[in-house]
Structure formats: structure tokens, C-alpha cells
Amino acid sequence: MSALLRVEELRVGFGRRGTGSVVDGVSFAVHAGRAVAIVGESGSGKSVTARTLVGLAGAGSWQTAEALEVLGKPAPLGAGPSSRAWRSIRGRQIGLVLQDALVSLDPLRPIGREIGDAIRLHTPLSAAQRTARVLELLEAVGMPDPAERIGQRSGELSGGQRQRALIAAGLAADPAVLIADEPTTALDTTVQAQILALFETVKARGTGLLFISHDLAVVSRIADEVLVMRAGRVVEQGPAAEVLGDPQHEYTKALLRAVPAGVPRGRRLSEGAGAPGAGAQDAVDAAAAASLEAPLDLMSGGSVLEVRDVRKTFAVRGRERGDVRVAVDGVSLEIARGTTLGLVGESGSGKTTLARMVLGLATPDSGEVLLDGAPWAPGPERLRRARRPLMGAVYQDALSSFDPRLTVGQILADALDVPGVRADPRDRHSPVAEPGSGARTYPSGRDAAGAEPTGANRAARADRVTGLLEDVGLAAETAGMRPIHLSGGQRQRVAIARALAPGPELLICDEPVSALDVSIQAQILDLFDELQRTRGLSYLFISHDLGVIRHMSDRVAVMKDGRIVEHGTTEAVFASPADAYTRTLLAAVLPPPGPARTL
């Protein structure tokens, strides 16, 4: 059986021909009813490869290949992006589902038109027939109420629905090959499971599939063949079971190791302290033991955070007066000192809103939040300010949480320059305000009036900035750089360093690793883990990734529609979920890739 799509020694670059290659010698073939997957970290050239296959590598690109055949015929690789030859391939022979589903549909046009475009361009069907076909397609991709959706625009659809519409558009003209670039990223697990099921039916109908993802679990479920890419090169390639089950290349191994799902709490995900091998396992075990001990010791301190029956509603614009959306609906939580509470739930379930109330950024409609047993929110910010150093926050989008004008050093110095910063972050009890008394002590080198630092102070400050950078594994030179010039992982480290600067007891982490590659995510998770052990920090850790939550948490709370539907120790919740929703959530989780792990 000949390949539907075959490429050999594909090279793509930007700039002068032959220079700046971002894809360097990729070869594979897609056969009918089979799926090829490309995995690799961000920037490894996956998307460029996919786009080059339909002649859309991008402005200023060059591309060469020993062979590029679509349905047995050579593709017009050198032709311009808008050449007629390419246009007859696009949509008709190869359907491409772009990476960014949320913005890949024209927000001003109904999705019916968007999907119908491919049919209009490649088939002689009449308008009425097209509509019928679009309905059929929407049905096929599992879109609820297709007849109604057909007239809606992407802004009126949820992320999962948009992704499905996009897939429908890719399939509209019934192409022989479907290329799907990260079609499940940023989707809730439940929705992700539906989309994967859809791909399986597509595959079963004989369509060839080129599937791009950085999620190894997803790849292991759907792919027949896997290419592992790194910096534009294929480092390992072969049948899925072999590559994922018995990886040969170090990079593949590292990738697999970095997947947190199924890795017990306290074990490192990334390479670091210990060398790989038997000895490393000991180190990991020792660390694990330490991490297990520490919480016990600290439990005696009682709960650092207590959330009592908080509720938050938002007025909904454009509807009748008094119409509200309940974002958080009577949630109570408690975090014991030195432990992590994991909070999961699908998009829109109220996780962020809850975190904002805990941070004192949003005022609860009712209920209260206690920090260290003392009232924290609601209440005027003035009263909270003195105890602010006790609580830090790490966000999903680190970049936008930095003042764009400041360098890393300035950002950290700023964070140190607040009243109540403790000289020794580990000395966590000193600055607690006596409730009711306005008096405070300022043990740090800074005087109460908040005067600008003196020369000596400035040097000390610089030292502390360097120290903070070291703590999160960044070089001292980073202080002079601007966040915009850092990588995603580095930015998240700076964010963590900033949160650590005032010497907090509790960190609120809202999806802190969702924007990161698995390998980077692994490093950051390890960092969180290490900081907890060395400093006895407590975490409220929010994620929609059950694997991450399971790896990080002592206790887990599951949120749905603003309520906590299940709450318990990690083992209990994962082993025997009591709530139906939790069970659906867990059922949708893919088994971790690679050789079975011992739990």
C-alpha cells in the first residue's frame, strides 16, 4: 500500500536560503487509516513541519526536501504559498487543523460558513447541499445542537466546540490526510477524551492522520508511529509502542520521565541533583522520606489557611438586572501548615475566583477567609497589608504579571521592599500582627518609615536578589534582563522568586505550569517540591491536570460549577472517588505513556 503522504529529508528555515533551519531532515510517511505523531518540546519545529506540508511554512521561509509526495504525486514544494497547485492540495487532499483553535476561526463569520468554505472551494455542491453537508460534519464531530451552532460565530462557542468546528472544517472536503496540530491542548480532560475518540473514528474511516502534540499520554493513545523532535531534528522515530515503551534516546527518556502522572509525591521529575541510575533512586527515596516527614512536623502548627463558606457572584452584563452568575458557591477549605492542597476542576468551575478571594483581591459576597487563624478577608486592604508578606502568588501567565518596564532585578528588589519582609524567610513567626494592636515590629534591615535604602542597604539588597535567583535556579546575570527576553520556564522561576521574596508561609499557585512544556514543567514542579521541603511552605495548588495535581498534592479538592464536589487525601480521592463527577474526570484521564509505573 502506497503512502498518502510521504516526505523525505525535509528542511525548512527562515532567512537566507540554507541558514536558520528550524526543521532539519525530517522523513516520514502517512498511510491510510494510520496515525503518525510528532512530539517534542515547544519550538522544536513541529508546527513548521506541518505547515510546510501544505505550503504554508510562513513568510520569509525556505524549504527543501528529497521528496514530498501527496497521494503519490510530487507536491509543488518550491511554489509560492498562494499558487494554484498548492490550493488544490489544501483542504482537498490534506486537511490542516491549526494549533490555535481559539483564534483559528474568523470571529466575524458564522462557523457554518467557515466550514462550508472548504466544500465551496473543492466541490461543485450547491449552497443548500453545502449546508446539509456542514450539518452532517458538525454532527460527526459531536457538536451539540448543530442546527443552531451553524449560525454562531466562534466567540459564542466554548474552546472545545471551537476545536470541533475547526476539525469539521479540516474534514469538510473529505481529505485523504488530516494534519492536526495540538488539537487537544488547553482542553479539559473530558473534552480531550471526546476529541480523541473523534480522531479514532476518522482514522477508522481510512483517513491518514498526522498528529502533533507535546502530550505523550495523548500520543500513546492515538499514534501508530511516533517521531520525537528536538531543535528541528528527529531524535527517535518508530512504532509508538517501541518508542514510548522502550525509549532509546536520552531525550525521549527525559520526556517520559517528566510526565508527572503516576509519579509519587516527592520524587523528582527532571534530572538534577542526583545522577541517573540506581544511586539516584536512593536520593529520590531519601528526599521523599524527608518530604513525608516535614509535613508531620508542621502539622502541629494547625491550618495556615481556612476558607469558610465563601460565595462569589458576578453580575452578568447585557441581561436583566439582578441576573448573576455564581462563580463560587459556598466553598470551605483548610490547608494545614506545610502541606499542599490541590484544586482541580474544569474550565470555568471557579478555581481562579476562589484563589482571588483567598488572595484578598476579590471580596467574597459571604463567608470569610482566615490566615494563620486571624481574619484575613473580607476587610479593608489596609488591615491586610501588614500581613501580605505571609502569602505569595504564582500565576499561569508569568509575563503579564511583571511590570513591563522593570528588569528581573528591579522586580525582585521591589518585592523585597515591602514592610514586614523578614530577614530570614525561615523565621516565619516573627511578624505576625497581634490582632487588634496596630503595633508591628520590622525585623528586616528596613526601617518602618519606608525610607529609601542607603548605600549599604542597596548592596545587601543586591545580595538578596542574587540569593533569590539562586534559590530558584537562575544565574545572577538574570537580574539585568527583562522578563520578555526570558524563556517561559525562566519567567516562571522569576515569578516564584518574587513570591518567595517577602518570605511567605503560603503560596497560591493558579495553574503555574499549564503554560509550560513537560520537561520545563517537570523542573518547575521539582522546584516547588524542593522549596516546600526546605522552607516548610504551604501551597494552594490549582491545576486542571490531574496528573500534576496527583503528583503535587497532599489533599485534593475537586470543583465543579463553583462547588467543591469532593475533598479528601490524594490517595483516597484518586483511588476511590465518591462523587460521580470526579469519576468522569478520572475516567477521562489517559494512562501515562511508557512502561507501567509502580505507584
Added chain:
Amino acid sequence: TADGAGTSGGGSAPSTPVAGGTLTYATGFGEPTCLDPHVGGNMPQALLGTNVLESLFSQDAEGAIVPWLATGATPSADGLSWDVALRDDVSFTDGTPFDAAAVAANVAHMKDPATESSTAILALGKVTSVEVVDPTTARFVLTEPDSALLESLAQTWLAMESPAGLARGMEANCEDPIGTGPFVVDSWTKQDNVTLSRNDSYNSSPAGAAHEGPAYLSTIVWRFIPDPATRFAALQSGQVDVIDEMQPDNVVTAQDAAASGGQLGVLTGALPGASIRLELNSGYAPFDDERVRKAFIASADVNPGIESLFFGTVDRSYSVLSSSTPFGASFEDDYAIDTDRANQLLDEAGWTGRDSEGYRTKDGARLTVDFPISTNQSIPAEQSLFEQIQATTKDVGFDVELHPLDLSSWYASLAAWDFGVTSAIYTKNSPDVLRILYDSANIIPAPSGYHPNHSHVSIPELDALLTTAGETNDQAERADAYQKAQKILADGAYVLPLYDHLQKIGYSTRVQGLSLLPTLQLPYLADSWVQQ
């Protein structure tokens, strides 16, 4: 050079007049707010009114009074009443006959405060009422003799309107004044045009008209194009046939075009009344000192500017009366440029200091002369001339500060005597303009705050001369009095005459028979026709 009143088409081969056709006239004088010249009384109204309304008298090219709707006038022996004999064959375009009762109604209308007249009421200052002696004789009753009465009555602002029309009330009459003239007002599209159509029963052409009877043109479209460059461009591109208020450079362009067989022609005529002149405010410092006034006049070198800015289209004037006004004089020697003398005069007057910018000072005060300019009345070339005066007087140490102002602000600063020197237009078809401008009585403002005597001239001898001249009907006596009066003004350096106010009409050669009515040098279109 100015060729005085004349008619167009004189140079080209004479052709026979054709009846019918439309002529488009574009005026730069602005759009009247009311077409009835009795109300207010300004140039835009007179321009349009000349083709719709007619006066009792007219003037010939020499300025002598000739009959029009009136056939003659006889003063009483004491000069306190005039019997004006009227034509008996003229009707207004609404059918109302023109008679003594109509004259009486018109005078009553002009003198009625509700009419809000300013020009006519001033001209009729000595008239108390008009009595109807018989249908063809109207008797003007005066409080004191007025030798300028007939000249006043010749002005369009005192033209005759249908009593029935006047009775309609101000609003209607403003839209459509009814006269005896060659055209009637057809419609008025505000800010765009007034359309005039022919009066087919017209039978009262003024003396000197080229033909009797109805006009040739069937329609006149009277447009308002304030921007002079646009106006000229419209003439050049054939969109309009006649324009007024031509820029001097355009006059030259058009004359050159005409000389080389082009399609344009120019018609000029010096407006009667006062020349274009600078009035030095002798009532207040620094021009209350005659030596300073003389120094100013001796240093304001205007001749080169008048030549270059006006391209030789106007003549320098050396008297306050324009050359087209009867009894106008010329005192060239009094206006010689002499910088040394100017400096000497200023030194004598105590302006001996000089500040860092080279301006003269006295007791620490700078020799500043405020010069408000009415941007509505002074044409751009004139304003440039003022800039040149500013530059040349600076050499002897004057700090002339030019303030271009809109009409309201300009009047306001004049009313407050808040100026050193200014330029104002006063068009009147009689040397009697001197009385209005320089009689000490006119220093005292009218109720509106306006005082025509901007120079603040208060000389009993001059007052007496002007009164005599205004009352006597002896032409020799008038001539002598006006001559002396002009000399007094020249000697006292109250005024710096610049040049005659020139009416500059541009026309396309499609238009024939265009002429200016001598009274106010306004275009008269009853004799004009257009080549089809």
C-alpha cells in the same frame, strides 16, 4: 492705471445686443442679511440693490446731480425745504404707482427706528419729514439747510421701494424688496445665491444708460464667494461671468489675458468719498502730539508698496477725499518721506530713548502704536501695505502693532478709542463725507458707540468750514470751503491718505455692455447682455 468709469466691450468689435440669457455675478462683499438697503445700509445691499431699486436722483461721470425717478428739485429760499418733482409714469414691480406718497412712505420707513437703518437715517439727519404736495411733488422738510441732500438721495441706501412692499413687514421686505428697477428678486438661497429676473415693464433707465426699456438679460444669478482666489478661479474657469473685489494681482492677470486676446476683461472705477487712508488717533498718546503724527507720516514710506502690491492698478492719493469725489484736492508735498526730519521731530517730542529692539522710548514707555485692522474691510493687499508701514516706521523707532480683528472686535476697539492708528472705509458720493468724518460733533459716539471721527479731530475752524460747505448751494463757496478743510487736515497730520478706493470688476468677454453707475461706482446690469 485706473481708467475711471467705463463700459466693457469697448475695445472689442461692437456687437449687437441680444436679449435673454443668464449672467452669473459673484460678489466678494459678502452676503447681506437683509436685501432691503434701508435696513442697516452696507455695501453688499447697495450692490444688489442697484439692479433692483432706483433712487430719486443719479450722478453723471463728473459727479453732477441728474434726475432719475425725480425730474427736478427746488430748494426754498431759506433752504429749509426742497420740492422734488417726480415722474408720473413709473410703477413699482408689484403694480403700485410711484408717487409723492410713496416717497413720503419711504422716508418715513427709513427714519422709523424699527427699521434699524444706520446709513439712510444718518443721511436724512436734517430731514424731518416729507409732505405730499401733489402726486408728483414731494416736499422734504429740513431742520437746517443741507446742500448734500440730493447727493444723499442718489445713494442706493435711500432708494425708493413700493409702499405696499414695505407694509408687508420687515421679514418679507428683507427677503424681497420691491422697487422700480430693471430686475426683481426671484429667490434667495441663503449662503449661495440670489436670483434676479427681468422686469419686463421697466421704463426708468438712469441718465447715461446705453438703452431705454427692459434689460437684455432675463436672469441674473447673484452668488456669494467670499474667498478672492476662489472667486477669480471661478471667473477663469468660466463658472461665473462677473466678479467684484478683484485682487490687484488678478487684475493684472486678467488685463494681461485681455491684452493677449484672452477671455477676460477688467472694469475699474474709483469709489467716491474718502480715500483709503490711515486715521491717526489725535485724541490719545502718542498721536496727541502733532510732532509724533508728522514723524509717523514722514517715515511711512508707502509708495513702493502701493506700486508693487497693487501692480499699478491704483494711484497714490494725497488727500482725504478720493479723486472721484467732487472738490477733491491733492497735497503731495505734505506727505514727503523724510527720515531725518521724522527722527528730529521725535527727538523734539521727547521720544529720545531706544530700547534693545530699537524702538523709541520716553520715560521708559515704548513708542507703541496699536493698529486694529478690520479683516472684513481691508483687502489683503492693504493689510500687506500696513505690514510695510510697520516695517518702514520701525526704522525711526515706531512700534506699530497690527491686530487683525473681525468686524465686531474691530468696532469695539474703535469705540473704546483703543487704537493709535486705523483704516476705515466710508463711501459717500459727496464731499460732505468730510463733515461726517471730521466734525468734532462726531467724536461723541452714536448710541451704538460708533464715532465716525476716528482721528478725534476737534478744530472749531474746520467745523465752521464744513458747516458752511454743507449748507450753501453756491458751488464756488463749497469748493473753497472743502479745499481749506482738506488743507487743515493735511497740515495737522491727522490722516495719511493712501490711495483711492477702487471698484475692480472682472468679467468674461462673453459679457457685453457692463457699466458702473457713477453714484457709488456700482455695476449696473440693465445694459449688459451675454453672447450665447
Added chain:
Amino acid sequence: MSVLPEGSVAAGWSGAAGSAGSSGPVGSAGSVAGRGSRRGRRLGLGVGQWVSLGFLLSLVLAAVWPGLLAPGDPLAIDPRAAFVPPGWGHPFGTDESGRDIYTRVVHGAAPSLVIGVAATAIGVGLALVLGMLAALAGRIVDFAVSRLLEVLFAFPGLLLALLVITVYGPGVVTSTVAVGLATAPGYARIIRSQTLSVAASPYIEAAVVLGKSRGRILARHILPNALVPVFVLVTLGVGQAIVWAAALSYLGLGAEPPAPEWGAMLFAGKNYVTSAWWMTFFPGLVIVLAAAATTVLGRALQKRGVR
């Protein structure tokens, strides 16, 4: 006469906000590509930017030291050399009083630039107060200021300027103030929305979480970040302010003659447009070039500001 279409600047900013908002594993590649193409656009204008900068610098030089570029006296009349067309002795020709137009254009740089800069400063200064008040002083103030702005917007700028001039009389100072006032509402809206978006940005929340006081957050984060785009506004605005001030001069409501101000020169020259085109052409050209050059530079700054 709001100097700029607010959308123009706002569009740039919202674009920036959008790309910052959609960063993620996925968005990052996209925004890299976006930045790449922006850089491409900037390269395309590189020459234009240099030329603009050079032109503006020479204008500033002309304003500071006009004698260097044109040693003559801009007020010296010579009626016998009036209306000389452009040529060797007079590169831009002479005007109706024989003054050298080149000299006047050079000496006119100072008043024109000062008017442009001062008007923009007035407009932006007022707008800063209004915009920041509206954005930061609470809902009631915001409501009041926003209504006020709406009312001011309902007055076409030239009308507002005309009213100001009618009340206070024509002249350089009044027309500068008038242009400033007329442009303020447009700026105020932009500044208000910019300040609001800065105040709502995650890094402000991050500062709150760190326990910074309101005053410190205002001084250290909100003001500087809200002010950065104001630079762009000012640059874009100066050129337009020069144009509008010239429009007032053109209507005879600006600088008093014979000051060598560009708008006033145009006003004086328009009457001779058919016979001496150079009298209007060159001052007009300089106005256009000055406005265009500031726009080019303003846009360049704006793109750089977009990060």
C-alpha cells in the same frame, strides 16, 4: 478636532494586550511570528524614519538657531523685489512685500513648533488630569468626567476652538490654548482607557499581593506604564496640532502679521495662489512634512512600545 483618531492608537495597544493575553505554549510561537512580521514592517519604514528624524532635527535646529540656516531677516521688506518666483537668490521665492520665503519658513519653525508643542502639552496635560481622574478616582468621578468628555466630543474641535477664540480674542496664545482644549477630550479618552487597562493588569494585582500601598502602586507602576503611550500620543499629536493651529491662522484667527508663522504665511499667500503659488506651496509643504514626520516617528515609537 481631536488630534488623532483614538482608534489608531488604541488599536495598536489592544493588539499588544491581545498578544500578551494569548501567550501560552501555543501562543508563544504565534507571537514570535507576529513580532517577526512587525519587525519586517519596521524595516520597510527604516529609511522613512531616518528621513523624518533628520527633517525634525533640522526643524528643531531652525527653531533654536534660525540664523544658522537662514541668516537673513524674516521681516525685512523690499517692495521692489515682491513676488519673485523661486530661483537662485530666493530658493522659495519672495512674498508680496519682497520678504524671502525661505528665510521666513526657517524662522517660522520656532513659533510653529512652539505652538504645536505647547498646544499638545496643554491638551495632553489636561487630558492626563481628566483621564487619570476618571480612571482612578472612583466610579462617581469617572461617570462625571466621562459625561464631560462626551459633551466635549459632541463639539467638533474647530467649533470649540472658534468659541474659545471668540471669547478671548484671536492671537497666538488663544489659538494655542484653543487647539489644546479642542484636542484634550480625545487624549483624555485614550489616557483613561489606557490607565484603566494598566490598573486592571495582572502586574498591578501582583503588586497588591506583595502588600504595596495604593500610593506606591500608583507611583511605581500605574503612572509610568500609563504614561509610556502618552509619549507616542504627544509625538503623533504635535504634528496635528501644528496643522490645526495653522488652520486657525488660515481662518485669520492665529498669529498676528507679519510674524513668520507657517499658518499665517499660508493665510497671507492664499490670495495670491493663482499668481504666486510659491507663497502658499512652501509653507504648506513644510506643515505637511512636519506633521508627516512626527507621525512617522510617533508610529515607530508606538511599535517599539508594543514590545
Added chain:
Amino acid sequence: MSGVVGARRADARGWGPLLRGLLLRLAGAVFVLWAAATLTFFGLRLIPGDPAQALLGGPGSQASAEALAQVRAENGLDQPLILQYLAQLGRLATGDLGTSYAQKNSVLSIIGSQIGGTLLLAVLALAVAWLIALGLALWATRGGRIAAAVGSGLEIVAAAVPHFWLALVLVLIFSTTLRWLPAVSTSGPAGLVLPVLTLAIPLAGFLGQVIRESVLDALAAPFTLSARARGETENGIRWRHVLRHGALPGIALSGWAFGWLISGAVVVETVFARPGLGRTLLNAVQLRDVPLVVGVVLVVALGYVLVTVLTDGASRLADPRERAA
């Protein structure tokens, strides 16, 4: 998903919020009109000069003291300012804009006779500006670097050209030299060409800059790539996708453009001797004709309010995101 459900619910309820929005808008409009009238009334009363003078033919007229007193009494000008103001408001509320001092005619009828020309001019100029801006934007983003540089250069220069100067240059070229087009407005369409161009070209510069920016953004947007990946043609991409995105900020700008056009009309109507509101306004301000100025201001403010509502509506129609927000 809840968002979608919500959207459907809102549709079902339909009229309630719509009505409330409409009422709010109306209240806002009334406020703007009131404030505009008040500002103008007191603004003009600050001017030195007596309105009674203006009524009697302006300064320089030799009105007698009695006549002035009579006119003052007739027009209530002897009342305290605040009473005059209230009286004026009362008249305005009943739709009576009063009588022009200078033109002795009802302000409403003056405006009525002038507004048509200005509207025609403004609408045509806006349309032409749109055409030029869209055309230029689409052309400049299609060609290579040179087209882009030329396009943006043209836009910037166009936006920098003062219309009073542009008018002179256009007249010089097309009327005086080439004699193709009339220099002053005529009743026929030919007379409209130069005035419309004078207003449209600078506006096109502004619109073009904004439109081109968003056309470029749309061209670089993932949905365009996604359309290309479906095999869409270049023309298809422009017509089906880019054009609308390019137009959106232009629509939003049209409210601003209205004010700009009215300002421009003052100059253009003067230069081309066209009747219209702009020229009426300039004259009225110079003559201190308070009722006429207030009337024109009110009409312009009303126009602005209407245009804002229209552009809001238009961008809501064109952009569902607006509706969701």
C-alpha cells in the same frame, strides 16, 4: 458552555434589556444636548458685546438708546442672565431654537436650509474616504515591501495635509490650470468633486492607517492561515475575511470622523463657496449671533449622538464580540 446557554437566554428575553439600553442612551443624549446648549449659552455670553447690538444690525449700526432698550425688553435681554438661560432652555425643550439675531429668521429654518448641503458633503466625503482607505490598504498589503512603504507613506502624508491647503492645491491644479472642474460649487455633481476630495483625502489618510493596521493583523491572524489551509484564494481571503476586520476600526472611527468632517466643512464650505452649516456657523460666531450658534451646536451635537449610536450599532452588527462584551 454556560456562556452559550446564557446567550440563548438573553435572546429569548430580547426586548427588556434592549429597551433599557435605549432609554439609557436617550438619557445620555439629552444630557449631552443640554450640556452643549448650556456651555454655548454661557460661553457666548462671556463675549464682550451686547446681544441687543447684534439684534440691531451689529456693532457700528447707529442704533438709538431707545431702540436698544426696546429690543432688550422684547427679547428678555433685560432679565437676569439665569432667567434668560432658563427661558432659553424652556424654548429649546419645546423645539423652538429661536430667531437669528443677524438673519432675522427662525434658526430652525436657517439650519433646515443649510443642513442638506453639509450632510451631502459629509456623507460623500466619508464614503469616498472609505473607498480610498480600503483600496489603498488592500493594495498596500498585497504587494511587496515597496507597495507597503508607498501605501503607508501616502496615508501619512494624506493625514498630514491640512484641508485648507489641499483645497488651494486642488483648485490650482484642476480648476485654474487644467480647467477640468469648477472652482466653486455648482448645482451639478461636478461642483462637488473638489470639495468632497478636499475633505476625503486627509480623512482617508487617518482611516487608512487604522484600516491597514488591522488588515495586516487580520492577514497575520491564525484564522487567515486556517482559511489558506482550506485552499482559499488570495481574493477570497481578502473579500471573505480581511475586509471586514479591516473595516471594524474604521467604523469605530466614524463617530470621530463626523466631528472632523464638520470642522472641515467650515473651511471647505468657505473656500468653495458652498452653502452649509459650517459656513453658517463661522459667520454666526463672528457676528455673535447667539441663537444661531446655539442652534447649530445643538444640531451638530445631535448629529454626533446619532452617528455614535449608528456606528455602535454598525460595529455590533459587524462584530459579534461587541455584543458578547
